[in-house]
Amino acid sequence: MPPFQLRPISETDVDALVALDSDPEVMRFINGGQPTPRDLCANVLIPRMLAAATRPGLGFFAVESPDQTFMGWVHLRLDTFEPAWAELGYRLARPWWGQGVATAASRLLTQRAFDELGFDVVSARAMPENGASRRVMEKVGLREAGRFVFPGRVLAGLTVPEVPGVLYTLRREDWSARQGDADAVSLSG
Numbered sequence: 001m002p003p004f005q006l007r008p009i010s011e012t013d014v015d016a017l018v019a020l021d022s023d024p025e026v027m028r029f030i031n032g033g034q035p036t037p038r039d040l041c042a043n044v045l046i047p048r049m050l051a052a053a054t055r056p057g058l059g060f061f062a063v064e065s066p067d068q069t070f071m072g073w074v075h076l077r078l079d080t081f082e083p084a085w086a087e088l089g090y091r092l093a094r095p096w097w098g099q100g101v102a103t104a105a106s107r108l109l110t111q112r113a114f115d116e117l118g119f120d121v122v123s124a125r126a127m128p129e130n131g132a133s134r135r136v137m138e139k140v141g142l143r144e145a146g147r148f149v150f151p152g153r154v155l156a157g158l159t160v161p162e163v164p165g166v167l168y169t170l171r172r173e174d175w176s177a178r179q180g181d182a183d184a185v186s187l188s189g
């Protein structure tokens with residue numbers, strides 16, 4: 001896996017975020033492949049990303065290579081539907097796909113949610129057809145917990161229709177049990 005580091009997203013990331021969202025494959029299971037206009041990114045999305053940092057440890061984080069190349073972002077934020085939960089999310093540029101980066105970053109954020117921030121449940125949501133996203137959730141230890149509907153919305157002229165979604169969750173006790181297993185494996189290895 002390529003090495004990476006996380007740092008809070010900032011207003012200066014606008015060009016990198018617009019470039020990320022300009023790849024229709026990246027946006028395929030977000031909004032059907034539409035790019036994000038720069039104005040929308042700068043004036044609506046980045047302020048929302050910054051507002052998700054409701055306490056230290058939460059928010060949107062740029063994923064960067066050691067030479068500070070922008071690889072994408074991950075988030076740990078209050079769950080949109082269940083604010084007592086911490087919700088994971090991720091979006092990476094295509095050259096970085098398939099190398100374990102989203103899984104590793106999500107594990108770091110999950111550990112933070114349970115061990116440092118005291119959440120009892122970590123959640124994630126995706127369109128049912130988003131196999132890669134669901135596989136990341138599974139590898140981190142989340143399990144399918146139900147279906148729901150992403151509400152439709154219009155953002156600065158961009159229409160995002162109502163679409164079905166799948167919810168995954170992981171409870172603290174199940175995470176702890178998995179960590180026990182991981183310790184046992186590494187001790188025996």
Ligand SMILES: CC(C)(COP(=O)(O)OP(=O)(O)OC[C@H]1O[C@@H](n2cnc3c(N)ncnc32)[C@H](O)[C@@H]1OP(=O)(O)O)[C@@H](O)C(=O)NCCC(=O)NCCS
Binds near residue numbers: 130
């Ligand atoms: C989802 C995303 C972040 C995954 O990032 P990543 O760093 O490639 O993920 P990882 O390499 O850690 O793991 C991906 C897993 O999904 C698997 N996978 C890839 N495409 C898949 C598909 N279509 N169906 C099922 N599994 C798939 C990979 O084989 C891998 O599993 P494995 O390790 O068992 O082989 C990346 O694909 C992405 O940015 N997609 C566009 C944005 C997006 O859809 N974000 C999620 C919105 S809910």
